[in-house]
Amino acid sequence: MRIPTNIITGFLGTGKTTAILNLLKNKPESENWAVLVNEFGEIGIDGALMTEQGALIKEVPGGCMCCAAGVPMSVAITALLRTNPDRLIVEPTGLGHAHKVLATLTSSQFKDYIDLRATIGLVDPRNLSNPKYLENQNFNDQLAISDIVIGNKVDECHVGDVDAFNDWVTDQSPPKIFSQLVKQGNFPIELLDSPRRNPTESNEVESHHHEHAEQEPQFQLPPNQTFVRKENKGQGYFSCGWIFGAEVEFDFDDLFSVLSDLTAERVKGVLNTNNGCFAFNVSNGVVSVNQMSLEGFESRLEVIDSQLLPWDELEGVLKRISNVDSL
Incomplete structure (x- = not known):
């Protein structure tokens, strides 16, 4: 059986972890979910935040999930799939190459095991008017691969920020299949079962490197150290x-x-x-x-x-x- 899987992406501070926590709280009680978390830092925080929600969590800390820890990512996915979860959620780092994570999940290695559904991208509408974000390639790539875009933190936005979000959504080509403005990462759990816009896109993972590419992150506290x-x-x-x-x-x-x-x-x-x-x-x-x-x-x-x-x-x-x- 192929496991329903979603990527939940977004830049730093857009509320990805909060959104996933909300989904875990609202998932059917009879279902067992698994979450693969990637963080730019080496320590690993998000897995700890999700521990109380009853999901099986695996972390790949230390940079972009697909380049800094490509092998650990594949190993982690395989380990999670072996538990036969009812759903798999993948949260790439806010500074990672989400399109390469997508390509990995649709590769021949996992095509018989993963049913990749809509990628959900979170964005803080305030960032859509900030050149610092608009000029960042990863920021744009994350939104580009998102089938569904959620404008989070609307309660902290001004009218101009909301207008910027609505204008941005209107200008997208091809169009997004759904968009919504929310607060505290609360969006309908039913969105997870939305289909992808283009399931036939290339599965090839580009060759790229990172200074940590040869290292599997080590983030445990050594014995006898405070x-x-x-x-x-x-x-x-x-x-x-x-x-x-x-x-x-x-x-x-x-x-x-x-x-x-x-x-x-x-x-x-x-x-x-x-x-x-x-x-x-x-x-x-x-x-x-x-x-x-x-x-x-x-x-x-x-x-x-x-x-x-x-x-x-x-x-x-x-x-x-x-x-x-x-x-």
Whole structure:
């Protein structure tokens, strides 16, 4: 049986993970879903955020899913398919080549096992008027391969942003099969069963390379270490991530203050605090917090920006607002 599969793509900060969390919460109780998550950073945050939703999660951290970790991607997909899920969701990194992920999923290797349905692209309508995004090839490629486009965060948009989204959708050729403006990543789960616009497109995966192409990412906390730091760079972006042992506890108020003051374009984390375990998400200068029921979990924090930030200084602050030095 071929497994219904969807790619959910979008640039940094468009709300892909939130959208997938909503889908998992609303999936039929009788169904078992699997999710393959790819992140630009080396640490892996999204899988931790999805753990509580009962889906089988596999992560491929460390850059573009298809080039930086081509073999790990194929291995992860195969492992997920062996569990015979009722649906597979693939979330490529916001800085990845989504069209190459699509080509991999439609390749001869998986054609007998995967029923690839509509690719859903999320976009923040505010970005459709920003040259920084409009001139980014990956941003445009992600929207180009999307059969369905969801304008997310409409509650944070001005009228001009909504007009820009509607104008953009109208100008698409070939036209998208569906578009909608939503908030908090909430779109109808029925969209997942929409067909692709062009299922006969070329399946050839272009040859391309990345500085990490020969490395399978290693992102586990080594024994006898309280924390570990990993960095990545590419496509004009820099990331730095930390994993802290489960015994490390952050002061919640201090942590919230530090994350609020960060000027980075993207910040995500799941961290143990003196008030419990929380997921932190920082986008466009706004910090959102959700309590998690995880116990004995290794805290993870990832920061991404188009500028190289003073990672040593930030690490010092993180140590100061936690109990790292006393362990």
